[in-house]
Amino acid sequence: MASYNVELTRTAEKQLRRIAKRDRNRLVEAIRGLADRPRPHGARKLQGYDDVYRIRVGQYRVVYEVFDDRVILIVLKVGHRKDIYK
16 A cells, blocks of 8 residues: 655644644654554544544544545644644
8 A cells, every 4th residue: 555645734734833842743753654554543534524534642633634546644633632623
């Protein structure tokens, strides 16, 4: 299986920059891991969307969309679990 190209939306980039460095490093590693396994163990499909998933990284969540036909993964949002779904 080919490795997916991972892209971040502007919103996700801004949200990632606001997170403390220690947590940010963990999130970046998790996002990089999505290139090889776009649907890792523990990834949940969000209701109401076709190919939108979320992964947990401690108290944070990464919401992303997978395009299998184009082998692209786009990170839509990154944030604390209390704020991410608003």
